[in-house]
Amino acid sequence: MQNHKKFNIAIVGASGFTGSELARLLSLHPAVKINHITSESHEGKKFSDLHPQFLGILDQTLESSKVIKNSDLDIIFLALPHGISMDFVKTLSEQKARIIDLSGDFRLESPEVYEAWYQKQHIFPEGFKNAVYGLPELHAEKIKKSRLIANPGCYPTASILSLAPLTALDMIETDSVVIDAKSGLTGAGVKASPTTHFSNVNENFKAYGIGTHRHTVEIEEQLGLLSNKPTLVQFTPHLLPVDRGILATAYAKPKGEMDQNKLEKIYEDFYADKPFVRIRKTAPGIKDVRGSHYCDIFPFWDERTNRIISISAIDNLLKGAASQAVHNMNLMLGLEEQTGLEQIPLRP
Numbered sequence: 001m002q003n004h005k006k007f008n009i010a011i012v013g014a015s016g017f018t019g020s021e022l023a024r025l026l027s028l029h030p031a032v033k034i035n036h037i038t039s040e041s042h043e044g045k046k047f048s049d050l051h052p053q054f055l056g057i058l059d060q061t062l063e064s065s066k067v068i069k070n071s072d073l074d075i076i077f078l079a080l081p082h083g084i085s086m087d088f089v090k091t092l093s094e095q096k097a098r099i100i101d102l103s104g105d106f107r108l109e110s111p112e113v114y115e116a117w118y119q120k121q122h123i124f125p126e127g128f129k130n131a132v133y134g135l136p137e138l139h140a141e142k143i144k145k146s147r148l149i150a151n152p153g154c155y156p157t158a159s160i161l162s163l164a165p166l167t168a169l170d171m172i173e174t175d176s177v178v179i180d181a182k183s184g185l186t187g188a189g190v191k192a193s194p195t196t197h198f199s200n201v202n203e204n205f206k207a208y209g210i211g212t213h214r215h216t217v218e219i220e221e222q223l224g225l226l227s228n229k230p231t232l233v234q235f236t237p238h239l240l241p242v243d244r245g246i247l248a249t250a251y252a253k254p255k256g257e258m259d260q261n262k263l264e265k266i267y268e269d270f271y272a273d274k275p276f277v278r279i280r281k282t283a284p285g286i287k288d289v290r291g292s293h294y295c296d297i298f299p300f301w302d303e304r305t306n307r308i309i310s311i312s313a314i315d316n317l318l319k320g321a322a323s324q325a326v327h328n329m330n331l332m333l334g335l336e337e338q339t340g341l342e343q344i345p346l347r348p
């Protein structure tokens, strides 16, 4: 990387899981300087006090997010809970800095849909007009010009990418989609709850949000945009007793004739120029992508049932959040899209 001017960035909500993953990626990114990292409840502590793995690497002091308002920044990452983030977007929207929001506050098509699925009032509906859904494999050109990125959710990322090639070609029955997705515990955030208590998760595996999870509509909207048809998705999330990872298993009925070779070619052609999607010949496991920005997908056509099964795996904190946000930043800043994202998956 030539000695370019470094871009100034801030991470708001750095004490959380995605905030610390953003810090891990950005502290090694050749084109950026981390000017501020913020936390309201840990203000004044060193970042490495909270995240000891950063000792000697990132010892910067955590500041209150109040410092962001008058800072000279190029990109602000918001790694805050939904419902909180929109307030920051509202406050910061007039600044020079462009915003990458990791929450769900601006992902959906309208504040009305948001309020129906998130069960909360949206305090910055005007923000929707500038928001771009930050899935680079589908919206790279819009992302490059955007001032506000709505970074996708982890389950939606894996689910949308598992079926996008087929919906883009209108090759599935749009009322036949079923997606079972499983997530590691870090998907729930750093603040533990009874649901994520060890005693409830260890040696257990359970479904939740049945028929009601807010990611359902996010997936339906994005697949519907591709096929230009309303798409109905039966989405069921499950909690896995592991730290990180998302495995999504999507089922859909093909329209017209299908065979395995045809199916594989559809996926290989659709993702041919997408460096972070790998089409597999066998079902991926979450350890095949852990610690990386890859999304691995295995498309399978079951002749007996005439059904397509597409299995995708991502790291929820990376392709599902932080590395996706950095990918979006690269596009927004005119950088090579793979910059700072070459981590090889971590095994065993």
Ligand SMILES: NC(=O)C1=CN([C@@H]2O[C@H](COP(=O)(O)OP(=O)(O)OC[C@H]3O[C@@H](n4cnc5c(N)ncnc54)[C@H](OP(=O)(O)O)[C@@H]3O)[C@@H](O)[C@H]2O)C=CC1
Binding pocket: 012, 013, 014, 015, 016, 017, 018, 019, 038, 039, 040, 041, 042, 078, 079, 080, 081, 082, 084, 102, 103, 104, 152, 153, 154, 186, 187, 188, 189, 190, 191, 316, 317, 320, 321
């Ligand atoms: N975890 C995952 O796999 C994914 C998460 N996301 C989304 O990314 C966002 C961050 O997720 P995650 O890192 O897991 O969340 P965490 O709960 O781990 O961290 C949330 C952060 O928000 C800060 N925060 C909480 N409440 C407030 C508040 N009232 N005012 C200011 N800051 C506040 C906390 O900072 P402090 O208390 O230190 O001030 C904390 O650093 C969420 O919207 C989440 O839904 C998206 C994709 C995947």
Ligand SMILES: CC(=O)N[C@@H](CCC(=O)OP(=O)(O)O)C(=O)O
Binding pocket: 082, 102, 103, 104, 152, 153, 154, 155, 183, 184, 185, 186, 187, 188, 189, 237, 239
């Ligand atoms: C395991 C777990 O709890 N996962 C979270 C999803 C994490 C995520 O991506 O949430 P956002 O859409 O808010 O970004 C959940 O099901 O609510």
